Amino acid sequence: MTQSNYRELQCKSALNRVSGMHFGWSLNPYQGCFHSCVYCFARHHAQLADRDPGEGFSANIGVKINIVEQLRKELSRKSWKGESVVLGTATDPYQPIEGRYKLTRGCLLALRDYRTPVQIITKGTLIVRDLDVLVELAKRAKVSVSFSVPTVDETVWKKTEPGTSPPLQRLRVLKQLVEAGVEAGVGMAPLLPGISDSPSQLEATVMAAAKARACFVWAGTVYLKPGTREHFFRFMKKELPHLLQRYEQIFFKPYAPKSVTIPVQEKVREFKKQFQVRDRRLQKLKPPEKPIQLQLI
Numbered sequence: 001m002t003q004s005n006y007r008e009l010q011c012k013s014a015l016n017r018v019s020g021m022h023f024g025w026s027l028n029p030y031q032g033c034f035h036s037c038v039y040c041f042a043r044h045h046a047q048l049a050d051r052d053p054g055e056g057f058s059a060n061i062g063v064k065i066n067i068v069e070q071l072r073k074e075l076s077r078k079s080w081k082g083e084s085v086v087l088g089t090a091t092d093p094y095q096p097i098e099g100r101y102k103l104t105r106g107c108l109l110a111l112r113d114y115r116t117p118v119q120i121i122t123k124g125t126l127i128v129r130d131l132d133v134l135v136e137l138a139k140r141a142k143v144s145v146s147f148s149v150p151t152v153d154e155t156v157w158k159k160t161e162p163g164t165s166p167p168l169q170r171l172r173v174l175k176q177l178v179e180a181g182v183e184a185g186v187g188m189a190p191l192l193p194g195i196s197d198s199p200s201q202l203e204a205t206v207m208a209a210a211k212a213r214a215c216f217v218w219a220g221t222v223y224l225k226p227g228t229r230e231h232f233f234r235f236m237k238k239e240l241p242h243l244l245q246r247y248e249q250i251f252f253k254p255y256a257p258k259s260v261t262i263p264v265q266e267k268v269r270e271f272k273k274q275f276q277v278r279d280r281r282l283q284k285l286k287p288p289e290k291p292i293q294l295q296l297i
Contacts, residue, residue: 018089053227084118
């Protein structure tokens with residue numbers, strides 16, 4: 001794995017407007033990611049920003065040291081509507097360097113103070129450090145955490161996610177969040193055709209998620225846009241050359257055809273029903289209901 005170097009940056013804005021997604025704003029305290037996942041979609045965004053989407057994505061990591069101050073400025077504006085903010089769209093907010101800088105924690109404290117709904121996507125077990133803030137925030141605004149656990153197959157994990165915590169360790173932390181009343185579940189994404197999406201692999205992952213009391217499970221097949229595609233294919237050529245031709249056929253466009261994705265989704269739904277994946281929190285933290293304004297007749 002490539003050694004990471006860190007550089008401190010001053011960001012001009014904290015919140016990023018997002019279009020074409022189910023959320024309106026993203027927040028990323030870091031650029032690049034130590035986790036070095038070979039399939040990471042954020043490599044594409046790095047290429048668009050003229051940064052190295054290959055080894056440099058994990059070797060050169062930017063730390064936005066002023067992001068908490070900038071975020072508070074943006075949340076305090078009268079124009080801010082209190083829309084949902086997602087952390088983890090272009091980098092993992094709980095990669096190891098967060099232990100030193102505590103920028104994600106600072107951002108969560110700001111979002112708590114301004115009662116802003118939050119979604120977090122992470123592979124990082126460091127999130128358990130911030131359980132106190134997540135509990136406070138969940139009492140003021142909607143909070144949901146998705147742990148990225150594409151598979152519990154350790155052979156696949158070691159090859160494709162070399163800088164991450166073991167999948168079962170992520171699930172143990174997920175269980176701690178759920179037991180504290182925070183909504184948390186599993187994103188089985190990205191699934192890799194012929195590598196991590198066999199019925200037995202899907203069953204094992206859904207079963208492990210259910211055992212950890214995941215409130216939800218969703219799944220998605222990998223997509224390979226420029227930047228990600230080239231890096232991933234280099235990995236395939238080196239580690240799984242017998243599958244390279246199949247991948248070139250499947251991914252002649254960025255997204256896999258429905259003939260590949262639909263059977264996987266159907267299997268995941270089947271296993272979710274079998275293992276009764278649902279919100280089983282004994283205590284469900286949630287913000288108070290907004291008062292209903294009565295109209296004068």
